[in-house]
């Protein structure tokens with residue numbers, strides 16, 4: 001048997017695949033190099049087995065559970081913030097629709113507003129995730145955004161109304177009297 | 180409570196009982212920490228990585244499949260990836276004095292028996308030698324000869340075949356034998 005095969009047998013024994021090998025023993029009876037190698041490997045494995053397991057810090061469980069609790073709290077405030085922002089949007093939409101309606105803009109304005117506020121809603125939701133702002137900042141942003149959208153709508157409505165008045169006035173000038 | 184199996188505790192966590200996870204951490208923290216400490220050689224880093232391992236495990240718990248791996252094996256797979264990432268980020272010089280102190284080995288203490296001193300010295304030499312092994316050899320040797328795990332699980336943790344896990348362990352053992360002075364360099368192929 002060659003020394004390389006003896007080494008393979010040593011590895012198999014140290015790996016736990018083989019209990020003993022008479023062939024290895026008979027090889028080692030005539031090969032001093034393999035005897036030295038075998039002794040060295042066995043001492044190495046024994047040294048490794050004798051390395052004490054380090055005492056684990058008890059606080060690991062506590063700190064893991066605390067970190068998980070913090071995660072959950074953040075998630076909850078995230079959900080509350082989303083809900084509040086959605087409420088702000090709906091409120092702004094209702095106010096806008098109410099004012100638009102009272103100014104006599106009717107169905108077209110309502111549809112436009114619904115579309116714009118829905119688009120802005122999703123924009124704000126995206127902003128929250130990408131900017132990573134905190135809870136108060138998020139609610140503030142949602143309200144500001146809803147306010148801006150309301151002003152934009154009212155501005156559009158006012159311009160529309162003004163145009164309507166002008167047209168009516170021009171017609172009034174031509175027809176002398178309109179109901 | 181502690182008699183419940185890992186799989187039962189995992190389904191407990193998944194059905195909303197977060198406290199079940201504390202039992203899993205209590206049960207497995209010692210092995211994760213031990214592997215981490217031997218692998219990175221730094222107590223604070225090992226503790227951070229152990230904590231990160233459990234947090235990552237919690238977030239990915241729904242992906243754990245008990246028919247494919249034992250829970251500690253799965254944990255050590257996560258730990259192994261985290262450690263490789265951390266290793267890429269930075270490799271600080273380890274303090275072996277600090278490690279010795281951690282483990283209650285204080286060479287200055289007169290109360291130590293000769294035997295304990297000798298064991299401490301061997302332990303320190305072995306830990307120092309492990310740190311000098313290449314990454315994969317180090318992991319294979321730690322899991323096989325310190326943690327006493329079967330190669331089937333070591334291969335799962337290392338993400339390789341059983342044969343290649345064995346090759347890493349063989350090379351690591353040979354190199355350690357040389358580093359520990361049990362084998363002269365010229366006797367090593």
Ligand SMILES: [Zn+2]
Pocket residue numbers: 002003006027031033034
């Ligand atoms: Zn030989």
